[in-house]
Amino acid sequence: MQTEADQQLKQIIHDPGRILFREEDLVSYGYDASFGFYKPDLVVQAASAEEVAGILKLANRYKIPVTPRGQASSLSGGPLPVKGGIVLDLSQWNDKLIIDSEDMVAVVSPGVVTAQIDKAASKYGLMYPPDPGSSQVSTIAGNLAENSGGPRCLKYGVTKDYVIGLKVVTPQGEIIHTGGRTVKNVTGYDLTKLIVGSEGTLGVITEATLRLIPRPPASRTLMVIFDHFVDSGTMVTRVLTSGILPSKIEMMDQASIQAVEAYQPLGLPTDAEAILLIELDGHPAAIADELEKIREIAANSGARKVTVAESDDDARELWKARKLVSPAIVRNKPTKISEDATVPRSKIPEFCSRLAQIKKKYQIDLVVFGHAGDGNLHPNIICDKRNKEEMKVVEKAVEAIFQAALDLGGTLSGEHGIGTMKSAYMPWEFGPQELDMMKRIKTAWDPNNILNPSKIFPVPGQKLVLSE
Ligand SMILES: Cc1cc2nc3c(=O)[nH]c(=O)nc-3n(C[C@H](O)[C@H](O)[C@H](O)COP(=O)(O)OP(=O)(O)OC[C@H]3O[C@@H](n4cnc5c(N)ncnc54)[C@H](O)[C@@H]3O)c2cc1C
Known part of the structure; x- marks a missing residue:
């Protein structure tokens, strides 16, 4: 990265220990639980919305790709930095896990491990139902970005059914909130549900408000x-x-x-x-x-x-x-x-x-x-x-x-997301108009295509290649 950008990065992230560039760090951040490997140029462990906003503004200025990442348990290549650039590691930002038993909500920071939310809720006789098989390691923001499911989702629904509010940093570095703390909310477009399942391509989730339910006896x-x-x-x-x-x-x-x-x-x-x-x-x-x-x-x-x-x-x-x-x-x-x-x-x-x-x-x-x-x-x-x-x-x-x-009338992915692994097949499920509508949404949020590029959308002529 340019030296000037480097200087500016140090002003955004004051703790140099959270900027990683040693070869062994970059290599380990090049994998997830899927098939591919792409090495980033730099890893930044962000710990506040302001830091995330600063990095995204910088990335827009210098057209540097930024890939958000939780615990990298993705099975679809979601957190892989396909175009290099910065991996934005949110997994270390796990300091907030508040249960409000009267409003029956949990308010969490992005790096909180999924199973910890249900564990904390259980102390109040409440339950956070989404339980992906990876819940002991995956982060809540990773679950939100993939709209993860799990065994219990048969009866209780998936991650999107439990998120009522988000704090998000847009790809251009604006800090916004979507939804709120009420169970019912139909005010304006439902940006919360747009962000959920967007695989880290439309915004970086920095806080989530989650609905809890009574625990079955x-x-x-x-x-x-x-x-x-x-x-x-x-x-x-x-x-x-x-x-x-x-x-x-x-x-x-x-x-x-x-x-x-x-x-x-x-x-x-x-x-x-x-x-x-x-x-x-x-x-x-x-x-x-x-x-x-x-x-x-x-x-x-x-x-x-x-x-x-x-x-x-x-x-x-x-x-x-x-x-x-x-x-x-x-x-x-x-x-x-x-x-x-x-x-x-x-x-x-x-x-x-x-x-x-x-x-x-x-x-x-x-x-x-x-x-x-x-x-x-x-x-x-x-x-x-x-x-x-x-x-x-x-x-x-x-x-x-x-x-x-x-x-059989089904879909390419029920919960792992499209990422890099299934993007070649998107035209099998969607027509050109539908794909174009999705691309227009991406462009409206991320005109410079810096946030998690090369995910979800197929490159013309792209095929699944596992043999190279
Ligand atoms: C053994 C095993 C079992 C699994 N079982 C299940 C299962 O039962 N159900 C299921 O749905 N999945 C399952 N998975 C897949 C995986 O665990 C989920 O997709 C999980 O949600 C990923 O969370 P993570 O923290 O590891 O995110 P990562 O893998 O790091 O990232 C996943 C996606 O989220 C994005 N992202 C991460 N943080 C943010 C953020 N703060 N803001 C915006 N975007 C962000 C990334 O860019 C990426 O696109 C399993 C995986 C393994 C290895």
């Missing part, structure tokens, strides 16, 4: 085992049309079951084609009633076995199976391509069978698990990115997964 977990993968999809649809709304329905396919057993034996049946983990929450009497109905549905959907947890410890033990899938599946090969194509609920069984066909056709190591209840399965391809021939086949399989989801 009880919960029960059950595990349902299937001989046939497609039957598990059928059961999900039957449960959801039965009048019962579980808080979670998570699915593991046979490859996930076998991987977990090989990693840490839990006594799961490795010959079963699928497992569903279901959690019911609410009043104990209602749960008891729903449990019986679910048993009936399981029996009618071809389930081999139903195990109901009798205590919290039992429930934790059953959930351990699902929690171990991610670490277990990467033991055989080093690369994991995590997709989150999502289909309407009624199409879950068909999506399951399309995935089984794709696995057979391309002979890939495809592991399917995830939030089956909301149609947001996670097909994961386990591969080795050093093997170019294998990666060419993986590219084709990924395309087939996207096509299957779109054929």
Whole structure:
């Protein structure tokens, strides 16, 4: 970066320890949990809206790309500095976590770790429902930027359903607020919802006001085992049309079951084609009633076995199976391509069978698990990115997964975002007018295209390339 800009940066960030430029720092800030690597020129750890505003004004003056970043657990390449420039690390700014139990809101700074919000709310009998699998590491601003979901979102909705106000620094360095502290608010355009899910391309979130809800008094977990993968999809649809709304329905396919057993034996049946983990929450009497109905549905959907947890410890033990899938599946090969194509609920069984066909056709190591209840399965391809021939086949399989989801009326991403990993496929889901409307919004907020450039929008002729 220019020396003049360097001088000005030091006036914005007074603590030189928060400006990182050593090679090892730059390299470590070049990765997220997805596939790519892009090295930034500089990393700045911001700790106030004024600092963020100063950096964005400077970046506009010198046309320097700025990429906001939380804990870099993104699976879509969101925090990767594709055009170099500055990585704006917000993960260290985690000093504010206020629970107002009367207004039933939490006010948080951007770097607060997601699980800490629910933990703090629970002390007041309240709950912050969004619970991404990464909630012990991911930041709230990362969740807001990706509009993250999680198992509990089946019943309670995703991140956007819980944010009622934001403080944001625009790409041109203005500090603005959106929404407020009221649960109802229809004053003006809903800029809060525009920022949520914008993947750090429209503004930098510097504070969020989140809605909390009463914590349900009880919960029960059950595990349902299937001989046939497609039957598990059928059961999900039957449960959801039965009048019962579980808080979670998570699915593991046979490859996930076998991987977990090989990693840490839990006594799961490795010959079963699928497992569903279901959690019911609410009043104990209602749960008891729903449990019986679910048993009936399981029996009618071809389930081999139903195990109901009798205590919290039992429930934790059953959930351990699902929690171990991610670490277990990467033991055989080093690369994991995590997709989150999502289909309407009624199409879950068909999506399951399309995935089984794709696995057979391309002979890939495809592991399917995830939030089956909301149609947001996670097909994961386990591969080795050093093997170019294998990666060419993986590219084709990924395309087939996207096509299957779109054929069934679904979408490219249910929660991980588009980032760099799926931008090539945006024209498969949207027409030119729709993409143009989105680009016009981006240009209105960020005329110099300095904030998180090269994300979401496809470059003409762009393809998914995993084999280079
Ligand atoms: C094992 C594992 C499990 C996961 N499970 C789930 C899951 O169940 N559900 C789910 O939805 N996701 C899941 N994810 C994906 C990931 O954790 C989420 O996308 C998460 O929200 C990212 O948060 P982060 O703090 O790591 O953000 P980062 O990865 O650092 O950034 C994500 C995006 O947010 C932007 N951003 C970060 N901070 C700001 C800010 N202050 N202002 C504006 N933009 C900002 C970045 O530019 C980027 O585009 C999982 C990931 C892993 C590795």
